[in-house]
Amino acid sequence: MVRDRHGTPIRPRVNAHTVFSWVRTFYQDLARWAADEPTRWGPWVAPCPVRDSDSDTDHSKNRARRKAAMDQRTRTLLPALPSLVKAVERQLKDAQTCLATGRETSAGAPFTTPAGETLLRRAGVSSRVYADDPATGRRRDLTVEEERAFWAWAIVEVLRHTGMRIEEALELTHHSFVAYQLPTTEIVPMLQVAPSKLDQERLLLVSPELGEVLTAVIHRVRRGQQAMPLVSAYDSLERLWSAPMPFLFQRRCGPEDRAIPRNYIYTCLNDALAASGLTGPGNEQLRYTPHDFRRIFVTDALRSGLPPHIAARICGHRTVDTTLGYAAIYPEDVINHHRSFIARRRALRPGEEYREPTAQEWQDFLAHFELRKVALGVCARDFGTPCVHEHACIRCPVLRPDPEQMPRLEEIHANLLDRLQEAKEQGWLGEVAAIEASLAAAEQKLAAMRDLAARHTTVHLGMPDLRGVVARIDSEQRNEDAKGQS
Structure with missing residues (x-):
């Protein structure tokens, strides 16, 4: 006691x-x-x-x-994650709209926020945008609100797509992007995670969704410049300052650029959660920590069928037991029954499921993304699963169409119309039904392609090029040598 x-x-x-x-x-x-x-x-x-x-x-x-x-x-927290993602996206859009409206409003004039609030633009010569709330009498810094909403959205997206530790995410730099060559000719972007807890670096695949988030972060940090600012970050655990590096998580503080510390991430995340209004079973406000996203990532990956030893390699765990300890899927009795079921099926299932993946298995896991590439886009089937639609990609519902292949699909659509006309003239009723099914699926895929082309643009991660930096350093060194000789 x-x-x-x-x-x-x-x-x-x-x-x-x-x-x-x-x-x-x-x-x-x-x-x-x-x-x-x-x-x-x-x-x-x-x-x-x-x-x-x-x-x-x-x-x-x-x-x-x-x-x-x-x-x-x-x-x-896992069931509430989609609501949190929508909440931070909505808060970011509202904050950006409110800031843009405030900039366009003259000093002393009222304007309305997306939430329906009426604010008065405050006069001043600062680069920040201030507004007074007549209802509460409080002065609001719209620039700070937009900045915190952006970094809350960025950290939620990065952590939920990668499962990284918070210190690993804050140590990401512009040099972390790596172009990985698959066994044939396709090149996929990957993130090189610096050693943190276990002093082991690893590579993570950059999905299209994660690529859009990182592109927005790079665009914001650059602020129209050709290169990202070089800043030093303080490691509170090692008690050391890092060398100047182009960190992704950095922001402008007055006249200088600074790396974002961990406490600022907690502040942005807590503000976003307070504004979202998400509550738990006891009607209390939900609270997410950065490490919660790592546990959610592991749990969701194992629920989706990813082998545990592959998930351990992605998360940077030394043993599979650590990865399984992160997962919270079933109660204890269900786990025991499931393990008993696996033991009875050992004769039909592989005997080495929970072990470190070999180099060949890791290459097969990476090559899976190459096998999903088809003429009209990308097949979204899971790892280790065969095609259950007999490679009928036009009719397949898991095909993720590529807008750049729209001319090819339009040509296939025109060919289907000609074949349908010929089948009707020849009286091939069975062929007519099959072609009509393919034609309906092709029209649906064309509509999806047009929608993707209207909503998305090409994601450019901005791979760093050090040749210009090296040439500039050499030029400065030669100038200093010339001054010293004179």
Whole structure:
């Protein structure tokens, strides 16, 4: 029990294992000091009252209790993730619209926000846009609101698409983009994650959705310049400043650019959650931490059928047990029944499921994205699954059409019309029904292509080119040498 200064019990102790560790450490220190100075510390040596079994049992119970709390937290936050994504997107659009409207409004004039609030533009010569809220009498900094909404949206998207640790995300630079060559000719963009917790770097595939987010971050940090600013970041764990690097997560603070610290990410995320109004089962406000997105990423990946050893490699875990510890999918009884089912099916299933993937298996996993490339776009089937539609791509509902292949599909559509006319003239009724089904699917794919072409543009990640930087450094060095000789 935790007691006050008068000895009265206040509440049960949350973690007694810490107290046991302190007591055991104290008695071990006395024994070690007595070996060095027997005269001084020898009389104080005594057997430790805390047994090994007490400490180990308490530690096991505390670990199981913590695991159960994390699993319950993941099961609560995972269903609310789509709502959070929509909320941060809406907050970013509203903040950008409000800031643009405020800039266009003259000083002292009223304007209406997307939320229906009426604000008065505040006069001033600062580059920031301020507005007064007549309803509350509070002054609002629209520039800061838009900036926090953007970084909240960016960190949510990056963490939920990659499952990275927060320190790994903040250490991403413009040099982290790597062009990976698949076994044939296709090149896919990947992110090189710097070593953090386990001193192991790894590569992550950049999906189209993640590519759009990173492009928006790069465009914002550049601010119309050709190169990204070089800033130094302070590592609070290592107590060191990094060399100047083009970090992706950086922002303008007054006259200089600074790397975004971890506490600013927490501030932006908490503000976005407070404005979203998302609540949990007990009607309390939901609270996401950056590490929650990592647990959600692992849980969602395993639920989608990704092998555990592949998920461990993506997350940077040394063992598969660590990856399975992150997942919160089933209660304990379901897990036990599932493992029993796997044991009965060992004769029909591969025997080495939970192990480190070999180099060939990792290459097969990367080559899967090449096999999904078809003439009209990309097949969205999962890893390790065959084509269940007999490669009838026009009729297949999992085909993700490519807008650049619209002329090819229009040619196929015209050919289907000619074949339909010929089948009707020849009286091939079975062929007429088959061609009409393909024609309807082709028209649906054409509509999807036109919609994608209207909503999306080409994603350019802006691969860094160091040739200009090296030439500039060489030129400056030659000028300094010439000045020194003169």
